[in-house]
Amino acid sequence: xxxxxxxxxxxxxxxxxxxxxxxxxxxxxxxxxxxxxxxxxxxxxxxxxxxxxxxxxxxxxxxxxxxxxxxxxxxxxxxxxxxxxxxxxxxxxxxxxxxxxxxxxxxxxxxxxxxxxxxxxxxxxxxxxxxxxxxxxxxxxxxxxxxxxxxxxxxxxxxxxxxxxxxxxxxxxxxxxxxxxxxxxxxxxxxxxxxxxxxxxxxxxxxxxxxxxxxxxxxxxxxxxxxxxxxxxxxxxxxxxxxxxxxxxxxxxxxxxxxxxxxxxxxxxxxxxxxxxxxxxxxxxxxxxxxxxxxxxxxxxxxxxxxxxxxxxxxxxxxxxxxxxxxxxxxxxxxxxxxxxxxxxxxxxxxxxxxxxxxxxxxxxxxxxxxxxxxxxxxxxxxxxxxxxxxxxxxxxxxxxxxxxxxxxxxxxxxxxxxxxxxxxxxxxxxxxxxxxxxxxxxxxxxxxxxxxxxxxxxxxxxxxxxxxxxxxxxxxxxxxxxxxxxxxxxxxxxxxxxxxxxxxxxxxxx
Numbered sequence: 027x028x029x030x031x032x033x034x035x036x037x038x039x040x041x042x043x044x045x046x047x048x049x050x051x052x053x054x055x056x057x058x059x060x061x062x063x064x065x066x067x068x069x070x071x072x073x074x075x076x077x078x079x080x081x082x083x084x085x086x087x088x089x090x091x092x093x094x095x096x097x098x099x100x101x102x103x104x105x106x107x108x109x110x111x112x113x114x115x116x117x118x119x120x121x122x123x124x125x126x127x128x129x130x131x132x133x134x135x136x137x138x139x140x141x142x143x144x145x146x147x148x149x150x151x152x153x154x155x156x157x158x159x160x161x162x163x164x165x166x167x168x169x170x171x172x173x174x175x176x177x178x179x180x181x182x183x184x185x186x187x188x189x190x191x192x193x194x195x196x197x198x199x200x201x202x203x204x205x206x207x208x209x210x211x212x213x214x215x216x217x218x219x220x221x222x223x224x225x226x227x228x229x230x231x232x233x234x235x236x237x238x239x240x241x242x243x244x245x246x247x248x249x250x251x252x253x254x255x256x257x258x259x260x261x262x263x264x265x266x267x268x269x270x271x272x273x274x275x276x277x278x279x280x281x282x283x284x285x286x287x288x289x290x291x292x293x294x295x296x297x298x299x300x301x302x303x304x305x306x307x308x309x310x311x312x313x314x315x316x317x318x319x320x321x322x323x324x325x326x327x328x329x330x331x332x333x334x335x336x337x338x339x340x341x342x343x344x345x346x347x348x349x350x351x352x353x354x355x356x357x358x359x360x361x362x363x364x365x366x367x368x369x370x371x372x373x374x375x376x377x378x379x380x381x382x383x384x385x386x387x388x389x390x391x392x393x394x395x396x397x398x399x400x401x402x403x404x405x406x407x408x409x410x411x412x413x414x415x416x417x418x419x420x421x422x423x424x425x426x427x428x429x430x431x432x433x434x435x436x437x438x439x440x441x442x443x444x445x446x447x448x449x450x451x452x453x454x455x456x457x458x459x460x461x462x463x464x465x466x467x468x469x470x471x472x473x474x475x476x477x478x479x480x481x482x483x484x485x486x487x488x489x490x491x492x493x494x495x496x497x498x499x500x501x502x503x504x505x506x507x508x509x510x511x512x513x514x515x516x517x518x519x520x521x522x523x524x525x526x527x528x529x530x531x532x533x534x535x536x537x
Contacts, residue, residue: 034378038230038385039207045226046211046219056415060216060422061128061398067218067305071225072315075302077322078224080292083165083384084361086231089327091360093334094341097264099276103504104327106285108320113286114294115313117471122300123309128402130300137470138478140407145485146463147403150297151396153459155429158392159436162205166197166441168384171365194441201437204385209430212393213423217305220391227386234383235329237376238368242336245371246344253339262335273500284504291460291507295467298395337363393433397425457503458492461510468515476522484518 058064092100121133131150135143170193173179183192190198211219246252257263269277293299293316303312341349341363348370352362368380401422413421465488469476476484491513495501501509 030375031378031381034375035382035385038382039203042223042226043207043210046215046223048215048219057128057398057401057418057422058126059218060419061394061401062301063217063221063305065305065307067221069306069311069315070318071221072302072306072311073319073322074228075221075224076293076299076315076319077326078228079298079302080323081228081231081326082161083168084161085327085330086235086384087168087364088361089330090334090337090364091362093262093331094338094363095358095360097262098328098331098335099265099267099281100331101265101324101327102267102276102278102281103285104281104324106281106283106287107289107323109282109286110289111293111316111320113290115316117290118294118300118467119303119309119312119316121471122303122312127304129297129399130295131297131399131403134466134470135403138466138481141478142466142481142485143403145482146466147399149459149463150399151429154298154392154396155432156436159433160440160444162201162433162437163197163440163444165204165385166200166437168361168365169200169381170196171362173381197441198438201434201441205430205434205437208391208393209427209434212391212430213426216422217301217394220394221302221305223391230379230386231383232326232329234380234386235333238364238372238380239329239333239336241372241376242333242340242367246336246340252343253336256339256343257335260338262338272505273502275502275504280502280504284502284506284508287464287508287511288457288460288504288506291464291511295463296460297399298392301395301398333364337367340367393426393429396429397422400425400429458496458506458510459489461492461507462488462514464507465511465514465518468511469518472515473519473522476518480518480521480524483521484514484516487517488514 089100122130127133129147131143131147134146173196174183174193179196180192183195186199187195211223215223243249243253248255254263267277268279270279271277272280274280303315306312306315348366351366352358352360354362369377372380401418405421405425406418462485466481466485469481469484488510492506492510495506495509
């Protein structure tokens with residue numbers, strides 16, 4: 027890797043750590059500052075954090091691959107995301123500002139009692155640790171593919187750890203460096219550091235994407251006109267697919283309906299997202315941040331898909347001799363196309379910027395959300411709220427570090443023992459736990475008779491249904507949240523009519 031590129035990359039990493047540490051001065055007043063920023067965060071920063079949180083390094087390299095091998099039909103799912111955001115603003119956002127909440131699962135405690143709240147919190151903590159640990163590994167794969175394509179990087183990795191494959195060495199180093207940096211800025215800076223780092227990261231990876239897109243367009247002799255004509259002839263700009271097939275992803279119906287339910291779950295009932303809204307001072311600010319984020323996300327995905335179309339025109343018309351680099355065991359790996367262009371066609375300095383952009387997309391931290399959930403839903407109730415604010419703040423920071431170590435260990439475990447396809451399978455599980463939790467929130471919001479026991483029964487059966495759907499049917503993952511939420515809601519509601527089902531009626535508030 028060239029010296030200037032290394033300087034840019036490591037300057038970004040060090041700057042991120044120092045930036046997060048600077049916010050430690052704001053955490054003197056306790057958990058409210060550490061977890062919800064004292065409710066003083068501006069709406070536009072929350073918006074940028076939401077966009078950054080739902081964007082990963084895989085977005086940076088995989089979404090262009092969707093257009094390279096296919097077309098723009100992925101945007102149908104993003105249209106569903108917009109409707110899901112609208113549902114969240116109407117159904118859930120007003121509930122977040124009733125009382126002083128630190129986690130979204132406290133709403134379930136008010137409605138169903140501690141058992142359901144802790145069940146939902148536990149599902150969040152487990153799935154988030156596994157998902158984000160594996161995403162660290164997948165980001166390591168992306169960075170490894172980019173870095174190893176640079177001259178001399180493989181020899182350097184082999185000299186550092188002779189006993190390991192150079193690719194594995196780069197992946198492990200990437201996981202460790204990104205994990206440690208995330209732990210440090212999250213530990214010291216709390217949610218302030220997380221959100222403002224997200225804002226910075228959004229700017230960095232969008233700048234990196236625009237710079238790469240500008241250089242790519244300049245490498246195509248016919249410019250934008252050639253991209254439009256060649257890409258159009260190849261069907262690259264097709265957006266709508268009205269196929270009625272629930273086994274097929276990225277159709278109009280899967281995108282609009284499935285995408286809406288998916289976003290209602292991820293942005294309405296997942297602590298990782300909801301915690302961002304809680305940092306604002308009113309429902310109006312939260313609504314504005316959430317709705318505007320949908321527009322930005324749509325534009326962002328359109329940009330990455332257009333990059334994919336430009337890559338198709340470039341490599342099929344002007345660099346056909348390089349396409350062999352995209353093949354693995356004779357099969358095209360679309361997620362290798364953009365990294366190949368980055369390291370082979372971008373100038374020195376720009377490569378470092380774009381690699382920093384890829385790393386930036388991986389730095390969104392869930393550690394503060396996990397610490398908030400552990401504190402608010404387990405530790406504070408366990409201690410009766412009798413400890414001092416200083417004690418709870420110290421415990422919050424220690425839990426942040428602990429969950430960071432869990433994610434790093436999970437990422438390294440995946441690097442040593444799991445294949446890419448196995449990781450993808452496990453990550454799919456998160457999509458159906460989102461559906462189950464959304465079903466619990468629907469029970470709390472739209473029913474009054476359903477209490478703790480029926481809600482738990484609905485959760486268990488909903489999870490069982492989704493296990494069956496996942497492993498024994500060809501249904502597209504884009505329908506998982508809809509199926510999981512409907513199954514959980516229906517079973518929970520029916521169970522509430524069983525004899526004795528309302529004997530546990532200790533909490534009667536509606537969410």
